[in-house]
Amino acid sequence: MSYEALLQGYQKICGEFKEFYAIARQLVKKDAKEKLIRGYAILYSDLIYKPDFLFIGINPNAGDPERGWKAEDLEIKEQFEYVDMEDNGDSVNSLSWQTRELFKQTKFYDQFVKAMKINLFYYATRNVKDFDQVTTILNKDNINPYAYSIEWTKRLIGLIQPKVIFCEGVRVHNLLQEYYNEKLAWNGSVSIGSLGGSIKVVSYKRRWSQILDKESVAVEINKLIL
Numbered sequence: 001m002s003y004e005a006l007l008q009g010y011q012k013i014c015g016e017f018k019e020f021y022a023i024a025r026q027l028v029k030k031d032a033k034e035k036l037i038r039g040y041a042i043l044y045s046d047l048i049y050k051p052d053f054l055f056i057g058i059n060p061n062a063g064d065p066e067r068g069w070k071a072e073d074l075e076i077k078e079q080f081e082y083v084d085m086e087d088n089g090d091s092v093n094s095l096s097w098q099t100r101e102l103f104k105q106t107k108f109y110d111q112f113v114k115a116m117k118i119n120l121f122y123y124a125t126r127n128v129k130d131f132d133q134v135t136t137i138l139n140k141d142n143i144n145p146y147a148y149s150i151e152w153t154k155r156l157i158g159l160i161q162p163k164v165i166f167c168e169g170v171r172v173h174n175l176l177q178e179y180y181n182e183k184l185a186w187n188g189s190v191s192i193g194s195l196g197g198s199i200k201v202v203s204y205k206r207r208w209s210q211i212l213d214k215e216s217v218a219v220e221i222n223k224l225i226l
Contacts, residue, residue: 001159006049009159013152014042014074017122020148024123024138031137038062039124041073044081044117047160052108052226053115054162055082055099056153056172059131060124071124083113095168095209102204102211105218111226116160120149120175128171150179157199163226165195167203176201189213190220200224 021040028036041060060071077084085096092098103112125131138145153176157165167173173191177184184193184201189212191203202221205212 001049001161003047003049006047006159009155010043010047010076013156017042017148017152018074020145021123023143024134024145027141027143028134028137033133033137036125036130036134036137037123038126039071039073040122041071041124042118042122043074043076045077045115046079047076048114048116049159050161050163051114051116052111052163053166054157054160054164055115055117055166055168056176057095057117057119057168058128058171058175059119059121062124062126080113080115081117082115093209095206095211098209098211098214099168102214102218103221105214106221108221108224108226116162118153118156120153120172121145122152146175149175153179157195162199164200164202164224167191167201169206170203173203187220188216190217192220192223 017040025034025037028034039060039062082096082099085094086100090096100112103109106112121131123134125134135145165176167176173184176182176195177193180195182193182195182201184191184203186203189205191201193201195201202217202224204217211217
């Protein structure tokens with residue numbers, strides 16, 4: 001696939017999402033809950049065809065309610081955010097720091113710095129509770145954000161064709177296996193599997209931003225053959 005075709009595919013998803021987002025904002029505002037949705041983002045990296053690694057989170061985190069992140073950003077990034085954050089002094093409690101430290105224990109740090117990153121849902125909330133509230137409000141108007149997530153996630157993965165997907169947490173792991181009708185079993189804090197036998201999937205458990213049992217996860221990552 002040419003980069004132009006990849007870019008066109010991404011831009012089409014962006015256009016569809018913006019239409020969805022406008023409707024979602026109207027509905028939460030009608031419900032007097034407009035602060036539940038606080039911006040959006042899709043890419044946290046460059047747009048790469050056949051990257052070694054694709055990281056998938058649940059949705060953008062808007063953070064503090066008074067100083068919440070309100071970006072509306074569909075731009076392609078020059079650098080993987082988790083690497084860029086190292087120069088911006090992120091804390092040991094951030095997911096970016098935790099993930100960098102995990103991959104520094106593996107043989108794949110060179111691939112890590114050139115990875116891609118997306119989320120299953122593109123609109124930002126402060127926390128999971130707010131995210132679930134948004135789902136409830138949209139469902140009242142017969143809008144299922146999970147159906148959109150399935151469509152866009154599978155299309156985007158089909159476009160970029162990563163070698164390995166990393167699921168950042170149990171919820172992402174559970175949803176991704178539902179999207180593809182796969183069974184991805186856990187072994188302690190880590191899961192190793194595949195989608196359709198072609199794309200490898202590594203999942204790890206988290207407590208907030210802390211990756212659990214990083215040493216065991218690193219051992220399993222080091223077993224990967226790209």
